[in-house]
Amino acid sequence: MVLQLWRVIHAGARNFTRNLWLSTAATAVMTITLTIVLVSFISNSALTNTIKNVTDKIDVSIYLNDNISPAQLDGLKAKIAANPDVAGLRYISKADALADWRAQHANDPQLLQATTDTDNPLPASFAIKARDPKHLDSLSALVQQPDVSPLLDAKTPFSYSGKNKTTIDRIISFSSFFRTSGLIVSVIFVTISVLIIFNTIRMAIFTRRDEIEIMKLVGATKWFVRGPFLFEAALYGIVAAIVSAGLSYALLFAGGPKVKGYIDLNAALHLFQAYPFIVIGGAVFIGVCIGMFSSLLAMGRYLKL
Amino acid sequence: MILFDRVTKVYPNQSIALSGLNVHIQPKEFVTIVGSSGAGKSTLIKLLTREETHTSGKIIVGGLDYDTIRPKDVPLVRRRIGVVFQDFKLLPNRRVGENVAFALEVSGARPGEIKRAVPKMLTLVGLGQKEQMFPHELSGGERQRVAIARALIRQPKILIADEPTGNLDPKNAWEIIELLLKINRFGTTVLLTTHNKEIVNALKRRVITINRGRIVKDEEQGRYTLEGGK
Numbered sequence: 001m002v003l004q005l006w007r008v009i010h011a012g013a014r015n016f017t018r019n020l021w022l023s024t025a026a027t028a029v030m031t032i033t034l035t036i037v038l039v040s041f042i043s044n045s046a047l048t049n050t051i052k053n054v055t056d057k058i059d060v061s062i063y064l065n066d067n068i069s070p071a072q073l074d075g076l077k078a079k080i081a082a083n084p085d086v087a088g089l090r091y092i093s094k095a096d097a098l099a100d101w102r103a104q105h106a107n108d109p110q111l112l113q114a115t116t117d118t119d120n121p122l123p124a125s126f127a128i129k130a131r132d133p134k135h136l137d138s139l140s141a142l143v144q145q146p147d148v149s150p151l152l153d154a155k156t157p158f159s160y161s162g163k164n165k166t167t168i169d170r171i172i173s174f175s176s177f178f179r180t181s182g183l184i185v186s187v188i189f190v191t192i193s194v195l196i197i198f199n200t201i202r203m204a205i206f207t208r209r210d211e212i213e214i215m216k217l218v219g220a221t222k223w224f225v226r227g228p229f230l231f232e233a234a235l236y237g238i239v240a241a242i243v244s245a246g247l248s249y250a251l252l253f254a255g256g257p258k259v260k261g262y263i264d265l266n267a268a269l270h271l272f273q274a275y276p277f278i279v280i281g282g283a284v285f286i287g288v289c290i291g292m293f294s295s296l297l298a299m300g301r302y303l304k305l
Numbered sequence: 306m307i308l309f310d311r312v313t314k315v316y317p318n319q320s321i322a323l324s325g326l327n328v329h330i331q332p333k334e335f336v337t338i339v340g341s342s343g344a345g346k347s348t349l350i351k352l353l354t355r356e357e358t359h360t361s362g363k364i365i366v367g368g369l370d371y372d373t374i375r376p377k378d379v380p381l382v383r384r385r386i387g388v389v390f391q392d393f394k395l396l397p398n399r400r401v402g403e404n405v406a407f408a409l410e411v412s413g414a415r416p417g418e419i420k421r422a423v424p425k426m427l428t429l430v431g432l433g434q435k436e437q438m439f440p441h442e443l444s445g446g447e448r449q450r451v452a453i454a455r456a457l458i459r460q461p462k463i464l465i466a467d468e469p470t471g472n473l474d475p476k477n478a479w480e481i482i483e484l485l486l487k488i489n490r491f492g493t494t495v496l497l498t499t500h501n502k503e504i505v506n507a508l509k510r511r512v513i514t515i516n517r518g519r520i521v522k523d524e525e526q527g528r529y530t531l532e533g534g535k
Contacts, residue, residue: 003413003415004413007410210396211396213394214407216380216383217354217383217388217394218384218407218408218411218412219381219382219383219408219411219412219459220380221377221411222377222380224411
C-alpha cells in the first residue's frame with residue numbers, strides 16, 4: 001500500500017516536471033488566487049478590527065429634559081435597557097456633563113467662566129452603546145414614542161441623527177462593501193483556478209492517453225491510473241500555497257507599517273507571527289482542495305476507466 | 306482454461322459482433338483465431354480482457370465466471386492474462402527494462418522482486434543486453450519481444466497475441482512466432498490472431514475460423530482458408 005502510494009506520488013511529481021510550462025501556468029494562477037484569498041483574509045481581519053475599534057467608540061446619546069422626575073428617569077432607563085439592541089447604558093447627570101465639559105475645555109478660561117454650577121446649561125443624558133451599530137433605528141423609533149419624547153431635551157436632539165448618523169452609516173456600509181468585494185474577487189479567482197487546472201489536467205490526460213491505455217492493459221487499478229493526476233494537481237496547490245504565503249508575509253510586513261495609522265493590522269500580524277504553520281497550512285489546504293477538486297472534475301469527464 | 310458458452314455481444318449501435326459463440330480452449334493449448342476484418346476477433350479479445358462485457362451467454366476463464374466480476378476486480382482479471390498487440394503499445398520515454406518493470410509496479414511488486422525478474426524475462430525473450438535501451442532504438446521485432454516480456458512478467462496462464470506479426474517483416478515475424486511456441490512449451494496457453502496465411506499453415510496447430518460473429522470452422526491442425534490472407 002505504502003509502496004503503491006509512493007509510486008503514485010512519484011508518477012505525479014514526474015508529470016508535474018514533464019509538462020513544466022503547463023504546470024507553471026497552473027501554479028501561477030493558483031498562486032494569484034491563494035494570494036488574493038490570503039490578502040482578503042488579512043484585510044478582512046484588519047477591517048473587522050478597525051471597524052470594531054471605531055464602532056466601540058460609537059455611543060449614541062439621549063439628552064434628557066431638566067424637569068424629569070426620578071421615577072420617570074428610572075422608567076426611561078428600564079425602557080432603554082430593555083431594548084435588545086442596547087449593549088450598555090450609562091447615565092450622565094447634569095453635574096457629570098458639566099465636569100466633562102470643563103475637563104474638555106480646561107484651557108479656555110473664557111468658556112469656563114461662562115458656566116457655573118448653578119447655571120448649568122448642559123442636559124443630563126444617557127450614553128448608549130449599541131450591540132450592533134447597524135441597528136440603531138430601533139433606538140430612533142424609541143425616542144419618538146409619545147411617552148418618551150416629552151422626557152427628552154427639546155434643544156439637543158438624539159445624537160444618532162443628522163451628520164453623525166451619516167458618518168456612522170458610511171463607515172458601516174464601507175466595511176460591508178469591502179468584505180463583500182473581497183469575497184466576490186476570491187470566488188472569481190477560485191473559479192478561474194478551477195477552470196485552468198481543469199484544462200491542464202484535461203490536456204495531461206490527452207497527452208498521456210497511450211500511457212493510460214497501457215496502464216489499464218497491464219492491470220492498473222483505477223486509483224493507480226488516477227492517482228498521479230490527482231497528486232499533480234495537489235502539487236500545484238502545495239507549491240502555489242507556499243509562494244503565496246511568502247508573498248502575503250512580504251506584503252503584510254513590508255506594506256503593513258505604511259497603513260498603520262489607518263487600519264488596525266494587529267490581529268493579522270499576530271496570527272502571521274504566532275501561528276505561521278496555521279497560515280501556511282491553511283493556504284496549502286485550500287490550494288490542495290482547489291487542485292484536487294479540479295482534477296477530479298477533469299477526470300470524471302475525460303478519464304473513463 | 307477458456308470457455309465461451311453461447312456468448313453473444315451486441316454493441317449499443319445494435320451491431321452484432323458475436324452471436325452464440327461456443328469455444329472451449331484447454332490449458333497449454335496453442336490456438337490461432339482467423340477471420341476477416343469485422344468477423345469478431347477483436348471483440349472476442351476485448352471480452353477476455355474485460356474491455357467489453359458480453360450481452361448474453363457465459364464466459365469462464367481459469368475457473369473465473371465473468372458474470373461474477375465486480376468492476377473493481379477488472380484489474381485483477383487483466384493481471385492474469387498477458388496481451389500483446391500489433392502496435393506493441395510500449396511507453397516511448399521509458400527504457401526497455403522500465404517498460405517490462407511497469408507491469409510489475411502496477412501490481413504492487415517490491416523493487417527487489419522487480420530487479421530480479423526483469424533481466425530474467427528479457428533474457429528469455431532474447432533481449433538480455435538491451436535493458437537500458439529506449440524502444441525507438443530497437444527494431445520492430447525487438448519491440449514486440451519487449452511487449453511479450455511485459456505480458457509474461459507476471460507469469461500469466463494465458464497469453465493473447467493480437468496480430469503480433471502485423472507490423473513485422475517475415476524474418477522477425479517468424480522469430481516472434483517461435484518465441485510464442487517456446488512460451489507455449491513452458492505451459493502458457495497461447496491465443497493468437499493473425500492474417501498471415503503462411504504462419505497459420507506452417508504452425509499445424511488448432512485453428513478457429515470466425516465469420517460474422519460465428520465459428521465457421523474449428524480444426525485441430527487447421528489451415529488458413531480465408532480469401533486474401535498474406
